[in-house]
Each structure stands twice: as structure tokens, then as C-alpha cells.
Amino acid sequence: MTTAVSLSDIEKSYGRTRAVAGVDLVAEPGITGLLGPNGAGKTTLMRMLATVLAPDGGRMRLLGHDPGEPDGRLAIRRRLGYVPQEPGYHRNFTAFEFVDYVAILKEMTDRRARHDEVRRVLGLVDLTDVSGKKIKALSGGMRRRVALAQALLGSPDLLVLDEPTAGLDPEQRLRFREVISAVATDATVVLSTHQTEDVSALCQRVVVMHEGAVRYDGSVRGLAEGARGRVWLAADRHPSARLSWRTGDGLHRNIGDAPPRADLVDPTVEDGYLLLVGSGAREEAA
Amino acid sequence: MNAAVTSADAAERVAPPNDRHPMARIVRALTRSESGHLLRHPSLLIGVALSVLLIRTAASGNILTEADGDVALGLVPLAWATLIATNLSALRGRRDGSAELFGSLPSAPATRTAAQLLAGWVAVVAGVIVLIGWLVLEWRSGLAIGSPNVAQLVIGPLLVAGAAALGVLAARWLPHPIVGPLVVVATTVVQAGPLSSGTSPLRWMAFAADATSPASAPGDDGIAFPGPVDWHVLYIGGTILIAGVLAVARHGFSRRVSLALAGAAALAGVAAVGQTRPLSDDEISRRDALLTNPPAVCEVRSAVRYCAPGDFRARFGQWEGPVKAVLRRTPAEVRDRGLVVSMRDLNVTSSPDCTPTPLLALLPPRVRAAVDPAAVWPADGAVHPDREWPWDEECTFTDHGVALTVQVGAWAVGLPPAQAAASSPCQASGQARSVVALWLAGQATPGGVRGLADIGRASGPGTTVDFGDSANQPSWGVAYAKADLALALALLERPVDDVARIVTESWEQLVNPSTPSAILGARAGIPAAASVAGSAESTNAPRCP
Numbered sequence: 001m002t003t004a005v006s007l008s009d010i011e012k013s014y015g016r017t018r019a020v021a022g023v024d025l026v027a028e029p030g031i032t033g034l035l036g037p038n039g040a041g042k043t044t045l046m047r048m049l050a051t052v053l054a055p056d057g058g059r060m061r062l063l064g065h066d067p068g069e070p071d072g073r074l075a076i077r078r079r080l081g082y083v084p085q086e087p088g089y090h091r092n093f094t095a096f097e098f099v100d101y102v103a104i105l106k107e108m109t110d111r112r113a114r115h116d117e118v119r120r121v122l123g124l125v126d127l128t129d130v131s132g133k134k135i136k137a138l139s140g141g142m143r144r145r146v147a148l149a150q151a152l153l154g155s156p157d158l159l160v161l162d163e164p165t166a167g168l169d170p171e172q173r174l175r176f177r178e179v180i181s182a183v184a185t186d187a188t189v190v191l192s193t194h195q196t197e198d199v200s201a202l203c204q205r206v207v208v209m210h211e212g213a214v215r216y217d218g219s220v221r222g223l224a225e226g227a228r229g230r231v232w233l234a235a236d237r238h239p240s241a242r243l244s245w246r247t248g249d250g251l252h253r254n255i256g257d258a259p260p261r262a263d264l265v266d267p268t269v270e271d272g273y274l275l276l277v278g279s280g281a282r283e284e285a286a
Numbered sequence: 287m288n289a290a291v292t293s294a295d296a297a298e299r300v301a302p303p304n305d306r307h308p309m310a311r312i313v314r315a316l317t318r319s320e321s322g323h324l325l326r327h328p329s330l331l332i333g334v335a336l337s338v339l340l341i342r343t344a345a346s347g348n349i350l351t352e353a354d355g356d357v358a359l360g361l362v363p364l365a366w367a368t369l370i371a372t373n374l375s376a377l378r379g380r381r382d383g384s385a386e387l388f389g390s391l392p393s394a395p396a397t398r399t400a401a402q403l404l405a406g407w408v409a410v411v412a413g414v415i416v417l418i419g420w421l422v423l424e425w426r427s428g429l430a431i432g433s434p435n436v437a438q439l440v441i442g443p444l445l446v447a448g449a450a451a452l453g454v455l456a457a458r459w460l461p462h463p464i465v466g467p468l469v470v471v472a473t474t475v476v477q478a479g480p481l482s483s484g485t486s487p488l489r490w491m492a493f494a495a496d497a498t499s500p501a502s503a504p505g506d507d508g509i510a511f512p513g514p515v516d517w518h519v520l521y522i523g524g525t526i527l528i529a530g531v532l533a534v535a536r537h538g539f540s541r542r543v544s545l546a547l548a549g550a551a552a553l554a555g556v557a558a559v560g561q562t563r564p565l566s567d568d569e570i571s572r573r574d575a576l577l578t579n580p581p582a583v584c585e586v587r588s589a590v591r592y593c594a595p596g597d598f599r600a601r602f603g604q605w606e607g608p609v610k611a612v613l614r615r616t617p618a619e620v621r622d623r624g625l626v627v628s629m630r631d632l633n634v635t636s637s638p639d640c641t642p643t644p645l646l647a648l649l650p651p652r653v654r655a656a657v658d659p660a661a662v663w664p665a666d667g668a669v670h671p672d673r674e675w676p677w678d679e680e681c682t683f684t685d686h687g688v689a690l691t692v693q694v695g696a697w698a699v700g701l702p703p704a705q706a707a708a709s710s711p712c713q714a715s716g717q718a719r720s721v722v723a724l725w726l727a728g729q730a731t732p733g734g735v736r737g738l739a740d741i742g743r744a745s746g747p748g749t750t751v752d753f754g755d756s757a758n759q760p761s762w763g764v765a766y767a768k769a770d771l772a773l774a775l776a777l778l779e780r781p782v783d784d785v786a787r788i789v790t791e792s793w794e795q796l797v798n799p800s801t802p803s804a805i806l807g808a809r810a811g812i813p814a815a816a817s818v819a820g821s822a823e824s825t826n827a828p829r830c831p
Binding site: 051107 | 311312314315316323378379384385386387388393397
């Protein structure tokens, strides 16, 4: 079976800023989470995976094709679903019309079959009832679901989702996980997010980026285990803690170099992530 | 999101087409989608409404052979609205920020551009519907004269198609929403400015060039006249194609695009040459013949001979009633003189707005001499109604019925019915016959009393009645005195049969040039002051024979 995503030493710069610096990444069917603080290079990497941005260097193969070649790029795009970080919507289109428009651009030219498919994906994201409403009249969460619906058209082999859960309420996020987990049985999903809970709940693999480079690439459990022995509860913030916050039960959750006889607790993915990205993550966590 | 999702659901697929380049089918599907949105675009709806209003105003006449050009121009508001709408539609991806998403899809950006260009067909169809609606209304009115030149009419929808292409072109090369309105203004300035001049050597480049100008051949000054209108249509079509291909070319000059551009340029070029090339001698002769000896049809009805260019044959029935109504109040020997009612062909010497066409000055000398009013409008003693019926909002004349019957009345009493091109209207002030002529007209024409009164009121200072733009359209052989008109209007307030009896019994005396109008007033019991006031000679016009 062809590896869906295979990146080797990928680089991308904007002027003097290196957004992506020598990234290696391999993704197979299933869900790969991409974590990282703002400016880590996640969106640049996602845009390269979506073939809308060409890397400056390195080797890239998607679904067995080279996106640098016109024929290869076309072949990839025919099997690709993409939710950009800020998907633009034709505000005066209805949800149905917009998804239908994208479906045409995905070469679904048989009108009846295309409309069936549009109805199917709108049903998947629970937008059937509002499919006739103009997008400008939909809530932010509904619009995100419209974006997801268009990405699901044609059941693509590679789904590139750049922060698809932003703006979704908790229930919608749970349903989103349900849809994506179902899709990922056959497809390769690369999911960029700030939500470590989504990664914990969905991903078989997680990649942590920081300052354009991959800091971690492995299992979700492995990311959490990286923090084992470095997370403890105490009555107060400990001086050796890199991060510390007061939890709901009144104790401080400290992350860092644990003192002797500390009350160690099981680490989470978030703990591992925070430890990994260092000071850059502190501001976010705060 | 749907809680009943299964992997099997998600795995259902809509197979992409098997062909490797399904561009044509994608463009077709996109065009359908874009068309629907364009059709609902507020700008387009406003454009349709404005065009309907403009056509109602600009094409108020019912001579379809001439109104076609004005009606085609009536679609200009729709064209500009289409330009704005297609420009905004083509900028939609940029304005909405969907360019990144669309960039990840297999269809090339050129497919969207092509679809946005083709979606302009809905605006074109809207324009065609407006034109057809106008035609149907004209034909149903029963007053329409002739048939419009289809090629001339087609220029209207082509304007809309061109605007649609221009809107997309601007969006692709200058992608900013302000550019659309600026293009509208710039195009209007160019089209209405240097290219609109009737004598500009570049006027053939204007979309709305008057390609049916009667001018027959290249003038002595070397300015080429617009050629056959079909060449102009082809030229516009080629120009539209160039705009469309250039819009697509923004995404890259592929071999196919380059070939299309070359083809469009060739079409426009050939058509440009076609409409500016020197005409053949045969064609010049044919056109000259049309100008100098226009085909006319004549018909005798109730001893009156009616003549008009073929398209105007329908006027005979419209003229017949008022003419009969004048003649029935005259003695039999007058009717036996054989009245001729003949329409003068004004195509060459004046425009529908009653101004001389500048192209007249550009005609070759031989043709210009042949169509000179002095040659084509002699003092032939015939009645010469103008072409409009029963009204013409553009010209000073407001009642063409009166314009006809006053001439018939003048003919009946021995006055010159119509002005000859080489002479001014003569004076018959204070003569009973001029009052009789005006009375005959007023009593014979539906609304004639009001029409004559309006003309009197609109005449302004001076002692003679100003019948309007008679220099360009010499319908009036006599400069009637206001006092005579006042007396005629007073007579028209009396019972018609009473006045008719007076006129009939004293016909020989009343039509004698030496009989003053006061005699007629006295016989009708109208005070002398009203009948003679202002009847003194007051202009330098010659006395009527």
C-alpha cells in the first residue's frame, strides 16, 4: 500500500523567516495530530500538504505522487479533502450551493449524483436542516461544519484539516470526532489543532512542531509518558515548576522537575506537550 | 453532526469522471451555478429595470426601422449592471477568502473564469427578452412601421455580452472591487466621447456605431463610413472574444489559449477591415439609388393619391380619415383637383431628433447634390406629412394629425401646403382662406382644436404661428398669423355644421386672396376685434400666391 504522506527534509521560508525547517513526516491511514504553538509552522506544513504551497526544499510525496509535477498535483487533488485554517465562504450562497460549487470543482459533474453526495456530506455534519440557508446567516460553528462537509466530498483518501474544531461547541466537537474517526478507517487524516483533548481522543499519532521543526513524532501515549515523573500536585506552586496552576480541588498542578517525595500524578498529553514546547507554550497555557 | 455515521457511510464515493480533462463538463456545471447567482444579482435586476425605462423613453417613436438602434442602446444600463455583477462574481473568491480552498481542488482556476464568462448569457437573455417585449408591444400597438434591422438590434445584447466579458477581464487583471465601476465610467467616456462623433474616423470602433447610416460611400475627406451592419456585429463579437480569452489567459498562456486569442483577434481584425473597406462600385450605386430615388409605394384612396416609402404603407390608413374629414367640407370641384399626400424621405437630411445628420456633409458631392432638400423637396403642391403618427415626443411637433390636416386645408383653399426646401413659408395674414384652412384642419382632426391651441400657445412672441422645426422638416407652407389662428379657434367653438354651411356657401369668396378674414368672422358673428387683431403684415416673408 502506498504511503499517504511522505515528507523528507521539507523546508519553507518567508523572506528570512524559516517557517518549516527540515521536517520529516510519514502518515498512514488513521489520524495524525499536529500540535504546536502559534508560529510553529503547522499551517505552512498543512498548506504544503494541501498542495496550495510548494516547499522550498526537500522531498514530498502525497498519495504516491509528487505534488511538484502538474499531473501528480492533479492526481493528489482528486483524492484530497482540505479545510483551511480560515476557509472562505461565499456568503451569499446557501450551504448547499457552496458545497455543491466545491463538488463541481472536485469534478463531480453528474448533477444528480453530485447532489446526492452534497446531501450526504451535509448530513454527516448535521447541516441538513439548514442547507437552504445562506452562509452569512449561519453561526460560526455551522460555517466550520460547512467547511468540513466540503472536505468530505467524494470521501477523499487524504484529509488535511487545519484547526477544524475552532469555534465548535463541546457537543459539536464530540460529533466531529465521531465523523473523523469514521472517515479515518480508510483515509489518512492530518489534523492540526490547539486542542490536546482532540488529539488524545482521536489520534493514533501525534507530531509536535515548534519553531518550524518537529520536536516529537510518536504515539499519543508516548507524548504523555514523556512527562511521567514530572507532574505533581502540591498545596502551592513549587519553585522548580516550569508551569503551575491551581486546579478545581484547590491543589496546584506543577509541571517541571519534581522535588523528592512529590505527589506524582499520571501525566496527560497536554503535560507532555507543554514540557516539550517549553517557554513558547507558557504564554498559551496561561 | 450525524450520530449515525459509520465508516461505511463515509466510504461511499462519488467517482470522479473517467476522462482526464473533464474541463468542458466542469465549465458547464459551474456555468449553471454561476448563472443562477448572476440572475439573482441585485445589480442585474436594477439594470433590467433601468433598461426597460430607457427603452420606453428613447424608443417612443414607432418607426421600427429607425428605433432599432436606439432600443439596442437602451440596453446600456443592463450592460453596465452586468459588468458590475460579473466583476463582483469573478472577485468572489478573493473577497471571500476562498482562493486557498479552491487552490487545493483539482479544477484549474481557468474553469471558474470560463464559467464566469459564460454565465453572462443570462444577462444577454434578459436583454433579448427586453427587446422582444418592446417589439411585441410595438407590433400590438398597430402603429409600428416597418421591421427593425435584426443585426442592429443584436448589437444591444452584444453590448451586454461585452460588458460581462469586460467585468471578468477586469477582475482577473485588476482584482479590486473599485475597478468595475471605474471601467464602467472609462468605457462610457470613451464610447460616448471620441468614438461617438459622427465624423470621427474611429467611430467604427464604438460598440454602438451607427452602422446603418445612410451614408453610401467613403467621403471625399477620406473618412470611411461604417460598412454593413453584419460586419460591425462580427467586429463586436471578435472584441468580446478577445476580452474573454484575455481573462482566461490570466491563468497562463497555454497553446489553446494562444490559439483562441489569435482567432478572436483575426475575427475582430477581419470584421474591422470589412466595415471600413471601400465599397464596390455596385454597392455604391445601389446605395446611391436608395438615397436619391428611394423606393416608394403609392395607393389611390377616394380620389386621393397616397405615397410613402414601403415601410410606411401602414400610414395610408391612418392618414385617410383626417384627410377625408377635411375634404368633405370642401366643394366637389376642389376634391376633383386630385390631392397627393406624399411622405418625404427624411433619412438623409435629418435625424429622428429633427436635427440635420452630420453625415450629410460627408456624402460624395454627386450624392449630396441628389439628396439635397432643394432637389428632393420641391414646391410640388402636394401635401407632405411627416413620418410620425400620431405623436412624436422628440420633435417640436406634438400633433402630427394637425400637421397633416393643416396642409390639406391649405391645399384646399389654394395655399401652398408644404414648404419647399428652397423657399420660406409664405404669408397669408388676414386672409379668410388661411382661417378656413386652419378651421378645416381643426374640425377634421381628433383632438385638433386642442392641438391648434397648443401650437398657438407654444409659438412665443411675434405675430405668426411657430409650427416648430420647419427648417429641417418643412411641413408648413404658410406662416399663419396668430390672429387668424385665434379666429379659427373661435370658429371651432361654434357648431361645425353652422360654420361648414357658411364656408360652403361662400367658398369662392373666402378662398380669394383678397378676402379678409374679418368677412368670415362677421358672417359667423364673431366680433371684429377678435378677427382682425394682429393680422397686419409683420414679417418679411413673401405673400402667398
